[in-house]
Amino acid sequence: xRKILVVAPSWVGDTMLVQPMLMRLKQRHPGCLIDVxxxxxxxxxxxxxxxxxxxxxxxxxxxxxxxxxxxxxxRELRNAHYDQAIVLPNSFxxxxxxxLAGIPVRTGFVGEMRYGLLNDARKLNKNQLPLMVExxxxxxxxxxxxxQQPIPSPRLQVSMAQxxxxxxxxxxxxxxxxxxxxPGAEYGPAKRWPIPYFAELAQRLEQRGYTxxxxxxxxxxxxxxxxxxxxNQHCRNxxxxxxxxxxxxxxxxxxxxxxxxxxxxxxxxxLDRPMLALxxxxxxxxxxxxxxxxxxxxxxxACSPCxxxxxxxxxxxxxMQLTADHVxxxxxxxxxxx
Numbered sequence: 146x147r148k149i150l151v152v153a154p155s156w157v158g159d160t161m162l163v164q165p166m167l168m169r170l171k172q173r174h175p176g177c178l179i180d181v182x183x184x185x186x187x188x189x190x191x192x193x194x195x196x197x198x199x200x201x202x203x204x205x206x207x208x209x210x211x212x213x214x215x216x217x218x219x220r221e222l223r224n225a226h227y228d229q230a231i232v233l234p235n236s237f238x239x240x241x242x243x244x245l246a247g248i249p250v251r252t253g254f255v256g257e258m259r260y261g262l263l264n265d266a267r268k269l270n271k272n273q274l275p276l277m278v279e280x281x282x283x284x285x286x287x288x289x290x291x292x293q294q295p296i297p298s299p300r301l302q303v304s305m306a307q308x309x310x311x312x313x314x315x316x317x318x319x320x321x322x323x324x325x326x327x328p329g330a331e332y333g334p335a336k337r338w339p340i341p342y343f344a345e346l347a348q349r350l351e352q353r354g355y356t357x358x359x360x361x362x363x364x365x366x367x368x369x370x371x372x373x374x375x376x377n378q379h380c381r382n383x384x385x386x387x388x389x390x391x392x393x394x395x396x397x398x399x400x401x402x403x404x405x406x407x408x409x410x411x412x413x414x415x416l417d418r419p420m421l422a423l424x425x426x427x428x429x430x431x432x433x434x435x436x437x438x439x440x441x442x443x444x445x446x447a448c449s450p451c452x453x454x455x456x457x458x459x460x461x462x463x464x465m466q467l468t469a470d471h472v473x474x475x476x477x478x479x480x481x482x483x
Contacts, residue, residue, distance in 0.1 A: 157389070164299040165299060171196050178198040193390070193393065231285070232251065235259075236256065303397040322355050326358070327405060329361040329364060344376060344377055348377060356381070357377065366382070366384045392409065403421045424442070425467070448462070
């Protein structure tokens with residue numbers, strides 16, 4: 146039985162985009178076991194992917210080397226006798242554990258000084274593979290083999306029982322259609338639609354009969370509180386009150402999701418929820434929501450995308466000029482649960 150170790154990215158959204166690669170590995174190697182080395186905050190997501198056999202926690206904070214600890218991890222991985230490792234991050238550090246584990250085939254893009262660490266090192270043609278999901282999928286193929294098109298979209302399934310457990314735990318009724326807002330973006334403020342605009346849109350949706358849930362991490366709690374304070378006392382600020390698995394269950398209840406370009410945006414797309422995806426400093430040409438039910442809303446201004454965490458010009462026009470009026474024009478007509 147073929148055993149494959151995948152070294153996963155650190156971001157939740159990027160992790161969701163790994164799933165099509167896992168699907169392809171299962172197709173190429175029927176019966177294979179795929180373990181994923183990943184940070185703890187993505188574990189719950191990976192455990193909801195049927196392609197994943199086991200999740201191994203990557204204990205290293207972003208940017209740290211900790212060579213002796215990586216050596217210890219490599220020794221532990223050696224006992225699993227993997228046939229191949231696929232290293233998705235492009236860093237030198239991420240390629241160390243598979244080498245130290247003695248995994249015979251170590252696949253990844255050339256990246257950051259990794260020729261000695263990877264023995265199946267691929268050169269990335271960014272023009273041929275503009276999307277992140279395509280780049281990940283390429284590493285599931287044999288060397289020199291093009292990716293299979295079309296690439297399947299990531300998909301998450303939530304059972305009625307899972308959903309009801311979370312609703313009961315949080316005391317959330319489903320007596321009205323739900324609009325879920327994802328107002329945070331871990332990468333930085335340049336990806337976040339302004340708080341007053343979220344607040345105004347929430348008021349419009351309440352007038353249309355929706356109940357609005359604000360979903361995010363503890364870091365987004367203050368953002369959610371400000372949206373509520375701006376005339377939205379009936380909104381439920383759930384930021385920081387849920388685990389990642391809970392957030393997935395909540396998003397699965399939504400008739401509409403409004404989200405910045407964030408990890409939760411990619412989860413909502415994988416759940417195939419109708420969505421307005423708001424882009425500012427980042428690009429839907431690289432990491433779009435992979436769902437036919439998602440509408441990308443973005444202004445085509447000269448300085449966007451800049452891919453910066455904070456607006457380098459100070460005016461933040463890519464989001465400031467994307468007004469609530471503009472976004473409201475894209476609200477779908479109510480037609481019941483979709």
